Amino acid sequence: MKIRVLGAAAGGGFPQWNCNHPNSRRAREHDPAAKQRTQSSIALSQDGKDWFLFNASPDLRQQIQDNVVLHPQQDLRHSPIKGAVLINADVDHAAGLLNLRESQPLRLYATQRVLDVLAANTIFNVLNPKFVTREAMTLDTALELKKPDGSSMGLKIIPFAVPGKVALWLEDASKGDNFGSVDEDTIALEVEDMESGAKFFYMPACARLTDELAERISGTDLIFFDGTLWVDDEMIREGVGVKTGQRMGHMSVSGSEGTMASLQDLDIKRKIFIHINTTNPILLDDSEERKIVEEAGWEVSYDGMEIEL
Amino acid sequence: MKIRVLGAAAGGGFPQWNCNHPNSRRAREHDPAAKQRTQSSIALSQDGKDWFLFNASPDLRQQIQDNVVLHPQQDLRHSPIKGAVLINADVDHAAGLLNLRESQPLRLYATQRVLDVLAANTIFNVLNPKFVTREAMTLDTALELKKPDGSSMGLKIIPFAVPGKVALWLEDASKGDNFGSVDEDTIALEVEDMESGAKFFYMPACARLTDELAERISGTDLIFFDGTLWVDDEMIREGVGVKTGQRMGHMSVSGSEGTMASLQDLDIKRKIFIHINTTNPILLDDSEERKIVEEAGWEVSYDGMEIEL
Numbered sequence A, B: 001m002k003i004r005v006l007g008a009a010a011g012g013g014f015p016q017w018n019c020n021h022p023n024s025r026r027a028r029e030h031d032p033a034a035k036q037r038t039q040s041s042i043a044l045s046q047d048g049k050d051w052f053l054f055n056a057s058p059d060l061r062q063q064i065q066d067n068v069v070l071h072p073q074q075d076l077r078h079s080p081i082k083g084a085v086l087i088n089a090d091v092d093h094a095a096g097l098l099n100l101r102e103s104q105p106l107r108l109y110a111t112q113r114v115l116d117v118l119a120a121n122t123i124f125n126v127l128n129p130k131f132v133t134r135e136a137m138t139l140d141t142a143l144e145l146k147k148p149d150g151s152s153m154g155l156k157i158i159p160f161a162v163p164g165k166v167a168l169w170l171e172d173a174s175k176g177d178n179f180g181s182v183d184e185d186t187i188a189l190e191v192e193d194m195e196s197g198a199k200f201f202y203m204p205a206c207a208r209l210t211d212e213l214a215e216r217i218s219g220t221d222l223i224f225f226d227g228t229l230w231v232d233d234e235m236i237r238e239g240v241g242v243k244t245g246q247r248m249g250h251m252s253v254s255g256s257e258g259t260m261a262s263l264q265d266l267d268i269k270r271k272i273f274i275h276i277n278t279t280n281p282i283l284l285d286d287s288e289e290r291k292i293v294e295e296a297g298w299e300v301s302y303d304g305m306e307i308e309l
Helices: A022-028 A060-066 A091-099 A112-120 A122-126 A211-217 A259-263 A288-295 B022-028 B060-066 B091-099 B112-120 B122-126 B211-217 B259-263 B288-295
Strands: A002-007 A041-045 A051-054 A081-085 A106-110 A132-136 A143-146 A152-161 A187-193 A199-203 A222-226 A270-274 A298-300 A306-308 B002-007 B041-045 B051-054 B081-085 B106-110 B132-136 B143-146 B152-161 B187-193 B199-203 B222-226 B270-274 B298-300 B306-308
Touching: A002 A060, A060 A091, A060 B060, A081 A143, A081 A152, A091 A112, A091 A122, A091 B091, A091 B122, A106 A112, A106 A143, A112 A122, A112 A132, A122 B091, A211 A259, A222 A259, A288 A298, B002 B060, B060 B091, B081 B143, B081 B152, B091 B112, B091 B122, B106 B112, B106 B143, B112 B122, B112 B132, B211 B259, B222 B259, B288 B298
Parallel strands: A051 A081, A081 A106, A106 A132, A199 A222, A222 A270, A270 A298, B051 B081, B081 B106, B106 B132, B199 B222, B222 B270, B270 B298
Antiparallel strands: A002 A041, A002 A306, A041 A051, A143 A152, A152 A187, A187 A199, B002 B041, B002 B306, B041 B051, B143 B152, B152 B187, B187 B199
């Protein structure tokens, strides 16, 4: 199974359009130690020929251009992209669908809750239903990814709920502390190569590592994990926001309750941070924090990162 | 007044994600005579400091990165972009709004019909109404563009209807030949620098040059005009589509009823094609068709093109 990181940054990307924080500034000025990153998404293939997207970021047109494996290969209209799995309806995970128009056959998987959001937003009708099928996935139920022609991608996924919250633009303050979030709002994916049996987890958002979750991911080959913030009050400290990581549905990388600490005793071969916010110093190759995560056995993903599993 | 072309290509950009036409292939392979172009949008400034977007293309994040004048200049959160004018609800003209999140004050102008579409698509709520005001513009009524703080941009626009059709994803086949299109669906903008009095027209879509329209644009300093197709049946001939230009609401560049012929006797100082489809050979610096349009006194716009008026 081949995995390609299309975008490693959190919503807004790195740099973020209206952010003048020193990190964004370094990225904008092409500082080689502050590599630019687009918004979080990965592409996946069993055979290296046909690919599926996990999330469709607003930067998708640029991401396709930057990754030769996603270029059309034959005839006049073609794409190696056979479909997409959306883990939620965040703008940075769903808006990229609007790039996939022009009558290209695709298969789209999401929870019913996310499909309802797409249906209610008629702008997504630009994906002509004659060519693009939308299929509901059920939590905790294995699903074989299929191409538009019905043949198998050779990949199986199990979507499951993780602690988190509903997309910002769908928050309902009248519904209490969790803004109307339900189980289906933050999900992760367990992925299996049906030929080799290789497995990995894709968890770009996670608010807390429960015991159940720790047990589930223990023993896996690879995990992509929520790397949004270094510390919980980072956006407040840096003066660029008023929300904590917890409020946004993300656990932080550092700290005694953080990701490094929570996962350090689990048996996981390869651990990679993805969905990294502009303010997180692990984005910088020359930061102290980057050194710390690497010493703790973590990698920091970047656009174009290739993994063979 | 300063004008910056952010994107010169039609919907899908150049190259288009799933297009394997020789033109797209040359662009994708970075052939210097087939310069890549993002989706159509221009930015406008009276003082060179504060800018307004005309249309917000899905490529906006990349366009901001590629144009230093649009980078944040001060504090931790800032943008020289003060607002946007949408001429319709096409995905390639409206979806870029989704990039302008993160609590940045902006002022958005569109016809009531387009505002209704945005309101009905709640994903646009990601533009927090606390920070982003939406204002209706009325056809044939002059409007002074204002910054979010209420001060003037020093620019005046007059939106007016041109022959065309409703956005593809809003078409209603039950409403007959014009798919339910109304006057507000295809508009153009007349723009005036309130200090110098300089004027230009922005018309990225136009299905027919009526006598009234010809009279209106006669005598102007500059026009950006619909350069979608070279000939009306181009997409069919090239095997990449089933629709004519007329069906899509665009007149073609060549031919006796085409743009070059229709505008050749009008008194217009500078004529520039914008919104150019991947199949249009004028995109290629070394094409015969490029030579023809240049000999007819036209320019072909490109991303980053700067104009001072």
